[in-house]
Amino acid sequence: MQLIQEQLGKYFVIKAIGKLDASWADYFAETCLDLIRNGHHNLIIDADELNFLSSAGIRSLLRINKELHSVKGSFLIVHAQDFVVKTIEMTGFKHWISKDFPKELLALKSDHSFSSAQVDEGSFVLNPSGSLTLSVVADWQPWNTVKAENISKLHFPASVFALGIGSAADSPEEARSHFGEFVAVGGHVIFQAPEAKSRPDYLLAEKDFIPQMQAIQALYCNGEMSHLFRFSPDEKNAFFGLSDISEKALSITKCNAAAFVVLAEVDGLVGANLIQSPGLLKNNGIIPFPEIREWLSFCGERVFSGYQAMVFGVVTRNGAFEKMPLLASLPSNPELSGHFHAAVFPYQPLQNGKIDLIQNVQKLLSGPPPQALMHLADDNRPAIGLGQSSLIRGACWCAPIQNMEGIL
Numbered sequence: 001m002q003l004i005q006e007q008l009g010k011y012f013v014i015k016a017i018g019k020l021d022a023s024w025a026d027y028f029a030e031t032c033l034d035l036i037r038n039g040h041h042n043l044i045i046d047a048d049e050l051n052f053l054s055s056a057g058i059r060s061l062l063r064i065n066k067e068l069h070s071v072k073g074s075f076l077i078v079h080a081q082d083f084v085v086k087t088i089e090m091t092g093f094k095h096w097i098s099k100d101f102p103k104e105l106l107a108l109k110s111d112h113s114f115s116s117a118q119v120d121e122g123s124f125v126l127n128p129s130g131s132l133t134l135s136v137v138a139d140w141q142p143w144n145t146v147k148a149e150n151i152s153k154l155h156f157p158a159s160v161f162a163l164g165i166g167s168a169a170d171s172p173e174e175a176r177s178h179f180g181e182f183v184a185v186g187g188h189v190i191f192q193a194p195e196a197k198s199r200p201d202y203l204l205a206e207k208d209f210i211p212q213m214q215a216i217q218a219l220y221c222n223g224e225m226s227h228l229f230r231f232s233p234d235e236k237n238a239f240f241g242l243s244d245i246s247e248k249a250l251s252i253t254k255c256n257a258a259a260f261v262v263l264a265e266v267d268g269l270v271g272a273n274l275i276q277s278p279g280l281l282k283n284n285g286i287i288p289f290p291e292i293r294e295w296l297s298f299c300g301e302r303v304f305s306g307y308q309a310m311v312f313g314v315v316t317r318n319g320a321f322e323k324m325p326l327l328a329s330l331p332s333n334p335e336l337s338g339h340f341h342a343a344v345f346p347y348q349p350l351q352n353g354k355i356d357l358i359q360n361v362q363k364l365l366s367g368p369p370p371q372a373l374m375h376l377a378d379d380n381r382p383a384i385g386l387g388q389s390s391l392i393r394g395a396c397w398c399a400p401i402q403n404m405e406g407i408l
Contacts, residue, residue: 003031011105012040017049020057029060033067036349037265039232039393041073044101048079053087061088065096070363071351076102123229123252124354130226131402132161132259134314136325140165140216143295144284146179148172154218156203156211158187158358161259163312163341164218164326165278166191168203168211175214176279181373182213183312183341185261186358188365189213190310190343192373194274196297200343200373204365216278219314219326219339221259225357225397227252231264232393239267239390242340242376243333246315248396250336255400256317257324263350263360264394266309268302269342270386271374298377302386307371308347309391310364313340314401331380332388340376342389345369350395357397 001018012035020028032043043064061077068075077088077096085097100106138152151172156162162184167175168191182191187205191213192198203211229252231240249260276295287295315338316324327337346368350360379386 001028003028005035007040008105011042011044011102013044013046013101015046015049019052019054020050020060021052021054022056025054025056025060028057029063032060032064036064036067036071036073037347039352041068041071041349041352043068043073043075044105045075045077046079047077047081047084050084051081053084058087058091058093061093061096065093067349071349073351122353123227125226126228126397127224127226130224130399132221132223132225132399133403134257134259134401135220135222137164137218137220138216139325140278143278143281143287145281146176146216146279150216151175152215152218154213154215154220156184156187156189156205156213158205159222159224160187161185161221161261161312162218163314163339164215164220165274166213166215166218167277167279168201169214172214177277179214179216179277179279180274181341181375182215183310183343183373184211185310185312185361187211188361190370190373192273194277196275200370202365202370217326221314221401223399225261226399228354228357228395228397230353230395231391239392241332241387242311242313242338242389242391243330243336243378245391245396246313246330246336246338247333249315249398250317253398253400255402256319257315257401258398259312259314259401260396260398261357261361262309262311262313262391262394262396263364264309264311264391264396265347266304266307266344267390267392268386269304269309269344269374269376269389270299270302270379271342271376271389272296272298273372273374299374299386302389304344304372306347308345308364309342310345310361311340311342311376311389311391313338313376316401328378330388331378340389342374342376343370344372344374346371355395360395
């Protein structure tokens, strides 16, 4: 099978030549799914020279159509031969077939190839007065013992965005052996049990249920996102570092302190997670290497390339506040300080343009479960450092932090 690809306005046309059978179905589907991943959500198959279609080929078309439907895209097959038309009609998908290209496409000339086509760019004002209030909750300092006064019970209504270390246990006593990283977006909480090989769990806000956690450490933001910006690869950037996204969030909100949520395809994540609960600490003080490995797992390489990440972070330009607990300077951009947690999912494409944060988070949590939850780190160790986490394409919702409340 031969596939000839061409960008025509908002449409991406694939001329299929040969047989779409069991030998070529996976190749054909993966080619189209890669296009969708790159932001091409209006696909047209020119089937003028497609001379055979099997059930395996139909299954590949179904995969493509399902993926496009999830991002409100479009899918059309034009110029199909009679045999192909009859095969598709008999399987109940007549609506895919059209005799010719859409009218608006016929007048277009191909000005850009696939490699130079730019998608998903732009920024949007969601609410000019949108802002967040930041509270630093239960400011436990590593690696001190956890006292009763270090534990706070937090609630996560839809207006809250937060990250920290906590447990879903009912009482502080039960929580002591279960403190791990968590991230909360729009009333939904994803949390990681402090075990080496465990997967994250989650609490979803449904009807009258509001998730809650016993927390020993948290950055707790309440309010509404003000802006959305999209990012995708171009000739200068194949990916975007977390410090680049942080800088953009501060710039677009015109503030020296901001919080943001990113949904994006991962280039590589760098970070760590607890594998023992801090509630079990018996002594105060820094835990030396290699003993720290009994408490904390740090990735030995950049991880989760090709997955989808939901990142929540708080970032400030140094000097924005006299004291910002739990924020660390970013070696990749020493003018910034921040704190970021990422939940990792199997990849799901995002619709282009202006999209809703809560709807897309709900969609993400309605699919395959999260694979990991990490505290993201900026690893600047000489020679062996992994650098910072980076993302390929996605959406970032952000808002200025107008004021910071004291420790609750």
